[in-house]
Amino acid sequence: MSKTIPLTRYIEVSSSSHIVYFFENERIYLENLMAYIKTGLEQGQHLIIIEQAEVLNKALQKMNVSEAGKKYIHHYDNSSFYRSYGDFNIESILNHAMDLIQPFLDEDVDFRTWSHVKWKDQKDIANKLDQYEGLADGCIGEVGYMCVCAYDATNVSAEIQTNLMRSHEYIMTDEEFVHSSLYNKKRIQSKK
Amino acid sequence: MKREWLIQFRVTKKLTQAQVANFAFIDRGYYSQIETGKRNPSHTVATNIAKVLDFDPILFFQNDTNESSFQSNLSNGEIPEFFRNNEFSEVLYLYNNFKLYYQHVISFILTGVQKSSFCIVIDYFMNLNHIRQSLQPILKDKELENFICFIDMEELMNDEPEHLAKYFHELLWKMKPERSIRIWLNEKQYCDNDWLCNIQKHMKDSKNLLEMKKILFVRSYNASLVSAVSHIKMMRKYPYLMTDFEIADSPFYQFSNSSNILPSFDLQEEV
Numbered sequence: 001m002s003k004t005i006p007l008t009r010y011i012e013v014s015s016s017s018h019i020v021y022f023f024e025n026e027r028i029y030l031e032n033l034m035a036y037i038k039t040g041l042e043q044g045q046h047l048i049i050i051e052q053a054e055v056l057n058k059a060l061q062k063m064n065v066s067e068a069g070k071k072y073i074h075h076y077d078n079s080s081f082y083r084s085y086g087d088f089n090i091e092s093i094l095n096h097a098m099d100l101i102q103p104f105l106d107e108d109v110d111f112r113t114w115s116h117v118k119w120k121d122q123k124d125i126a127n128k129l130d131q132y133e134g135l136a137d138g139c140i141g142e143v144g145y146m147c148v149c150a151y152d153a154t155n156v157s158a159e160i161q162t163n164l165m166r167s168h169e170y171i172m173t174d175e176e177f178v179h180s181s182l183y184n185k186k187r188i189q190s191k192k
Numbered sequence: 193m194k195r196e197w198l199i200q201f202r203v204t205k206k207l208t209q210a211q212v213a214n215f216a217f218i219d220r221g222y223y224s225q226i227e228t229g230k231r232n233p234s235h236t237v238a239t240n241i242a243k244v245l246d247f248d249p250i251l252f253f254q255n256d257t258n259e260s261s262f263q264s265n266l267s268n269g270e271i272p273e274f275f276r277n278n279e280f281s282e283v284l285y286l287y288n289n290f291k292l293y294y295q296h297v298i299s300f301i302l303t304g305v306q307k308s309s310f311c312i313v314i315d316y317f318m319n320l321n322h323i324r325q326s327l328q329p330i331l332k333d334k335e336l337e338n339f340i341c342f343i344d345m346e347e348l349m350n351d352e353p354e355h356l357a358k359y360f361h362e363l364l365w366k367m368k369p370e371r372s373i374r375i376w377l378n379e380k381q382y383c384d385n386d387w388l389c390n391i392q393k394h395m396k397d398s399k400n401l402l403e404m405k406k407i408l409f410v411r412s413y414n415a416s417l418v419s420a421v422s423h424i425k426m427m428r429k430y431p432y433l434m435t436d437f438e439i440a441d442s443p444f445y446q447f448s449n450s451s452n453i454l455p456s457f458d459l460q461e462e463v
Contacts, residue, residue: 010460022420031458039457126416151420158286158423159415162435171443173424177454181433181440 007146008039011177013170016144018137020168020180022153022161028174029150033114034059036148040112041069048100050076050115076100084118088125090132097136105143112146126160133167148172193229196269198252200302201245201330202227216240248329271296274432274439275303279372280406284430284442286415286423292436293412294319297376298326300410304374305331305339309408310367314343315378345379349387356387357394364405372406379413382422410434 004012007019023029033051037059040047049056056075065073081096083089104111119125133149140147149168153161165171165182172178202212213223218237225231226241233241233252242249274283287293297313301323304311313323320342327336341363348356367373377388411430418426427433427444434440444453454460 008457008460011454022424024421028456028458032456035457035460153420153424156420157416158413158418158420159288161420161423162286162415165443172456173444175456175459176444177456177460178443179452181443182435182438 005146006039006043008035013146015146016140017146017170018140018168019146019148019170019172020133020164021148021150021172022156023150023174024153025174030055030059030062032172032174033150034063036112036114037065037073038063041065041072044110045072046104046109046111047073048076048104048111048113049073050078050081050113052078052116055116074100078116078118081115082118084120086120088119088122088128088132090128090135093132094135094139098139101143101145110145112148114148114150116150126157126163129160130163130167133164137167194269195227195229196272196299197330198227198241198245200272200299200306201247204302204306204330205245207245212241212244215244246332251329271434271439272299272303275300275408276306279307279309279408281408281432282430283408283410283432283434283439284426285410285412285434286418287412287436288415289436293378294322294326296434296436297323298330300374300376301327301340302330304372304408305335307372309339309372309374311340311374311376312343312363313340313376314345314348315376316345316380319378320344353387353390354394357391360391361395367405369405372408374408374410376410377412379411380417382413382418382426384425 005015007013007017021032023032033049033055037047037049053075056073060070060073079085082093101111101113117129119129122128136147136149149164151160151164153173156164162182165180167183168180169183170177171180202209209224209227210220213220216223216237217240222231222237223241226233226237235249238252239249242252285296287296297315301311301313313320315323324336324342327340331339351359364373379386411426415423415435424444427442428446430442431445431448432439433442441448446453
């Protein structure tokens with residue numbers, strides 16, 4: 001059974017929690033990213049942040065993170081990570097993700113991740129995201145770490161959102177944090 | 193796979209499995225297996241069952257063909273079960289698959305007719321036609337007339353809110369107070385202050401009437417045409433969330449007694 005750890009100063013969740021964050025407001029997005037980093041650092045965890053460098057730097061500046069603290073923060077550009085210039089290739093993205101987390105697993109070091117998911121408009125993206133997040137959820141449960149997947153709510157359809165609610169145990173908006181009532185409901189083959 | 197539609201026929205006719213089997217000259221166990229989908233009826237048996245339950249036997253084979261492609265996706269018939277057991281609630285339904293959409297409207301209506309509820313179906317002309325055609329072999333003309341009111345969404349949108357409010361008020365007023373109502377509403381686009389809000393403003397006089405009534409309301413949208421932002425707003429308003437395959441509590445519903453909504457990370461920091 002996985003242990004519980006503080007998600008924030010006020011909530012404890014399982015150490016292998018998969019959270020989907022639908023953001024609308026960039027300012028609040030930044031505040032949430034900062035709160036997530038802050039609690040991670042307080043827990044002595046490393047942070048893998050998959051986001052634009054500009055956004056992360058802005059957050060770190062606002063937080064006034066010490067040089068020692070910065071050593072715990074590992075940045076990867078989200079456009080390159082999700083190949084937002086081309087095909088959303090599930091296998092390659094998952095392999096890339098494993099490459100990022102493997103050193104932490106080898107060293108038995110606690111970590112949490114935050115990724116701002118991006119993609120280029122393409123055919124069948126709803127199914128690709130559904131498959132990707134379903135596989136990622138399995139991996140998170142197996143490996144045991146905390147992960148926030150952030151999606152721009154203005155750029156996502158309710159169809160994609162519903163699928164994401166099935167593959168993430170928790171859902172966050174700019175205002176709320178809730179348990180997903182669709183999580184782990186029998187996943188059904190709805191593919192054409 | 194379970195033949196949910198066949199069960200609906202039988203329940204609507206208020207017959208037991210043993211009675212249907214007896215009238216169709218087959219063993220009850222065999223009939224039960226036909227309902228659960230474990231066995232397929234021969235043409236003669238299908239015809240006999242159809243005679244007993246008063247539907248066109250072709251439906252047996254049409255439904256089997258359709259269902260083999262998508263009914264296996266249904267999670268244990270939890271949606272028909274919900275419609276059977278609830279007479280008073282509000283459900284937000286975001287659909288992806290039109291076949292399943294139609295199946296759920298039919299199930300909504302049939303479980304309503306079974307409870308003698310009055311069903312108001314508001315949808316677009318083509319969809320209403322399809323729903324009507326699907327119901328014709330199942331329900332008698334009298335049942336269609338007495339239990340169901342079909343309203344064309346386009347006509348409704350072009351009408352004045354005052355007039356619509358009056359229309360709905362009269363519709364409710366004519367019904368016996370104890371009679372429950374079901375409303376199925378399908379719309380293309382979501383707007384914050386839409387026509388329904390406008391009607392509600394004009395229905396202040398009907399407030400008491402509405403509160404007295406038991407209403408099961410399903411509001412549906414095509415999931416690919418609604419943004420996540422609108423979806424979140426709607427989930428805050430509706431206690432139940434339905435998809436093509438499942439029905440669950442809406443995680444963002446704001447008026448729940450057992451609400452478990454916490455503030456987002458940054459708001460918690462501000463506490």
